[in-house]
Amino acid sequence: MSNTSRFVASAIVVLALASVLAFVASHRNVGPTGKPHESVASAATAAVAPPLPAVAVVPAGAGLDALRRGADIDKEIAPPAMARAENTDIKRNRAYPMQPPTIPHTIDNYQIDRNSNRCMLCHARANADKFQAPPVSVTHYMDRDDQFLATISPRRYFCNQCHVVQTDAQPLVANGFKDIDTVLSEQKAN
Ligand code: HEC
Numbered sequence: 001m002s003n004t005s006r007f008v009a010s011a012i013v014v015l016a017l018a019s020v021l022a023f024v025a026s027h028r029n030v031g032p033t034g035k036p037h038e039s040v041a042s043a044a045t046a047a048v049a050p051p052l053p054a055v056a057v058v059p060a061g062a063g064l065d066a067l068r069r070g071a072d073i074d075k076e077i078a079p080p081a082m083a084r085a086e087n088t089d090i091k092r093n094r095a096y097p098m099q100p101p102t103i104p105h106t107i108d109n110y111q112i113d114r115n116s117n118r119c120m121l122c123h124a125r126a127n128a129d130k131f132q133a134p135p136v137s138v139t140h141y142m143d144r145d146d147q148f149l150a151t152i153s154p155r156r157y158f159c160n161q162c163h164v165v166q167t168d169a170q171p172l173v174a175n176g177f178k179d180i181d182t183v184l185s186e187q188k189a190n
């Protein structure tokens, strides 16, 4: 393309854009406050719009959702204090075999992205002794066909998918979970 034809082509594009903008501006119908007039029009039509279908009425105080701590949906409740992540360095018991163990230390600012995985700084087999961290188990090096890889498996790369810190927050919903040892000892007692 020669310089002249390039100039002509870009001039056409600029002209086309300018005319579209001018057309939009003339049709926007902007009010003195800068607010489009449509909002006034829609408020007027809303007054005659058919009423919404009736919804089931929940008796006051019945508590819609335990996560809302029994408060009515139209009530604002004081949020609980921010919970702190536990940083005890003491491993917790696992509730069942193959449970991903919870993280016994804080993980603030531990970056996990395409270029770096902070967790593997300590938890890779090669570094674990230096940091006295438990190395990730062999399952973390297995691909979906159970083949062992030399480095962490892509499906185990984002640690927080499965491992989480624990906080000192009080549970909002009661939990009746019993591990298998408790179930077995209860059966034996009966
Ligand atoms: C600075 C080193 C270091 C880094 C970084 C680190 N950890 Fe740890 N991690 C440890 C050590 C040491 C332990 C052993 C318990 C302790 O001392 O806290 C541990 C324990 C754990 C455990 C408990 C294992 C078990 O058997 O109970 C899990 C799970 C864990 N870390 C996950 C993570 C995850 C996920 C990340 C990244 C978000 C991470 N760690 C980053 C050092 C580290």
Ligand code: HEC
Pocket (backbone or CB within 6 Å): 098, 099, 100, 101, 117, 119, 120, 123, 134, 135, 136, 137, 138, 139, 140, 152, 155, 156, 157, 158, 159, 160, 161, 162, 163
């Ligand atoms: C898809 C879920 C998943 C992801 C992702 C995952 N883990 Fe695990 N992790 C587990 C499970 C399940 C176990 C317990 C059974 C096992 O060892 O496979 C475990 C065990 C561990 C243990 C204890 C090992 C032992 O021998 O006691 C450590 C430490 C750990 N993971 C760290 C990590 C780190 C660090 C990452 C990220 C690089 C990670 N995990 C990613 C599921 C996961």
